[in-house]
Amino acid sequence: MSAAAARASRIDAAWAALDAVPDPEVPAVSVRDLGIVRAVLEHGDGIEVVLTPTYSGCPATEVIAESVRQALIDAGLGPVTVTHRLAPPWTTDWISAAGRARLQAYGIAPPCAAATETAAAAARPAGTIRIRPLRVVCPRCGSEQTERLSAFGSTACKALHRCLACREPFEYFKPI
Amino acid sequence: MNAVAASIRLHVTLPVQYVLRIADTCLIHAQRLAEWCGHGPVLEEDIALTNMALDLLGQARALLSHVGRLEGQGLDEDRLAFLRDERQYFNLTLVEQPMRRSSAHAPGGDFADTVLRNLLLATWLKGLWTRLGASADAELAAIAGKAVKEARYHQQHAGDWVVRLGDGTAESAARLHAALERAWPYTREMFSRDAVDIAAEASGLGPARDALRDAWLTEVAVVLAEARLAVPAETAFLSTGTVGRHSEHMGFILAEMQSLQRQYPGGRW
Numbered sequence: 001m002s003a004a005a006a007r008a009s010r011i012d013a014a015w016a017a018l019d020a021v022p023d024p025e026v027p028a029v030s031v032r033d034l035g036i037v038r039a040v041l042e043h044g045d046g047i048e049v050v051l052t053p054t055y056s057g058c059p060a061t062e063v064i065a066e067s068v069r070q071a072l073i074d075a076g077l078g079p080v081t082v083t084h085r086l087a088p089p090w091t092t093d094w095i096s097a098a099g100r101a102r103l104q105a106y107g108i109a110p111p112c113a114a115a116t117e118t119a120a121a122a123a124r125p126a127g128t129i130r131i132r133p134l135r136v137v138c139p140r141c142g143s144e145q146t147e148r149l150s151a152f153g154s155t156a157c158k159a160l161h162r163c164l165a166c167r168e169p170f171e172y173f174k175p176i
Numbered sequence: 177m178n179a180v181a182a183s184i185r186l187h188v189t190l191p192v193q194y195v196l197r198i199a200d201t202c203l204i205h206a207q208r209l210a211e212w213c214g215h216g217p218v219l220e221e222d223i224a225l226t227n228m229a230l231d232l233l234g235q236a237r238a239l240l241s242h243v244g245r246l247e248g249q250g251l252d253e254d255r256l257a258f259l260r261d262e263r264q265y266f267n268l269t270l271v272e273q274p275m276r277r278s279s280a281h282a283p284g285g286d287f288a289d290t291v292l293r294n295l296l297l298a299t300w301l302k303g304l305w306t307r308l309g310a311s312a313d314a315e316l317a318a319i320a321g322k323a324v325k326e327a328r329y330h331q332q333h334a335g336d337w338v339v340r341l342g343d344g345t346a347e348s349a350a351r352l353h354a355a356l357e358r359a360w361p362y363t364r365e366m367f368s369r370d371a372v373d374i375a376a377e378a379s380g381l382g383p384a385r386d387a388l389r390d391a392w393l394t395e396v397a398v399v400l401a402e403a404r405l406a407v408p409a410e411t412a413f414l415s416t417g418t419v420g421r422h423s424e425h426m427g428f429i430l431a432e433m434q435s436l437q438r439q440y441p442g443g444r445w
Contacts (some may be wrong), residue, residue: 054324056237057232057233087318089321108358152223
């Protein structure tokens with residue numbers, strides 16, 4: 001195997017291992033699904049994983065870094081270093097299509113496009129800066145007849161909604 | 177009993193003080209909001225206030241780590257948060273004020289003070305983070321790029337509550353009005369201009385505070401109008417937390433916030 005091919009396969013193996021690292025607070029999706037892995041780099045015989053945090057105060061940040069490090073060591077790819085990169089800031093638009101489908105199947109409504117939300121905010125009349133969430137579809141029954149119960153939820157990234165059709169409460173992954 | 181941790185002493189240059197003003201405003205506001213944990217008027221609001229505290233604490237951590245690099249003694253975020261003496265904190269005086277009726281050392285606070293303060297501060301921070309996104313300091317710009325999204329959501333949520341109370345019952349409106357009267361004199365400090373601001377503006381580190389005023393006032397006035405409240409007149413009083421001279425409440429906050437790290441230096445859990 002050429003050196004370039006060996007390097008590619010090590011990096012591919014690292015990405016594959018990251019597919020199996022769940023987000024500790026939303027275990028239905030992997031850290032890769034969430035779009036918080038910004039790069040996987042090879043330095044000599046080591047691997048560097050570059051992560052970006054979701055929210056500034058997300059308490060899962062340290063746990064995620066340790067889980068990532070351990071998963072790559074377990075896959076025989078160590079030594080592993082994990083670094084953080086803040087810019088550009090994470091956006092829910094980086095959640096993969098597979099991740100969105102997994103959120104939905106888990107009962108969490110995936111976020112609308114952040115740009116859509118920003119555009120809607122900008123288009124609000126000058127008389128209000130208050131939250132008017134866009135149409136959120138119930139992840140259980142698919143109804144568009146839903147309303148927000150709470151702007152904040154069980155984790156920094158979610159709000160609490162309920163469906164007026166099937167009457168079930170559900171979480172909504174906030175677009176940022 | 178372990179030895180009590182001694183205070184650290186910073187070399188406070190103009191840029192260090194500029195970043196500490198923002199970091200400490202986030203830190204002390206987070207500490208005050210966290211006092212609501214388990215005491216919110218409804219469960220959803222308990223969760224909201226602590227979630228906002230967590231965002232602010234995360235922002236403070238990132239800024240304090242950055243201060244550690246700018247300051248030069250290699251101090252980490254924990255030592256900066258927990259081992260400074262009062263005169264080396266540079267937060268806005270507003271965030272020290274009590275805002276929960278049953279705060280042990282601070283009678284007189286109210287939930288109305290909390291939602292009103294959240295609106296005033298989130299609007300201020302949103303404007304500041306937006307401008308800091310273009311900072312010549314790449315790390316500060318990166319922190320701001322993340323934080324502005326959080327501040328925007330805090331502002332929206334606070335605005336919802338200000339309108340709900342202001343345009344609510346006679347009792348809620350009266351209490352919100354009283355909260356506005358209490359908070360307003362402290363807002364002048366948000367827009368005063370001194371050597372720290374001038375240096376930051378000149379070097380491209382970030383905006384001078386007075387540059388934030390017009391946009392802030394426009395947005396706050398919109399919400400206050402919807403809440404059926406008039407914008408109060410500017411006062412002559414100028415608070416001085418940003419130069420390290422604090423109100424009588426600061427010592428109590430620090431005593432509570434620092435006690436663990438003072439008694440168990442370097443303690444982790």
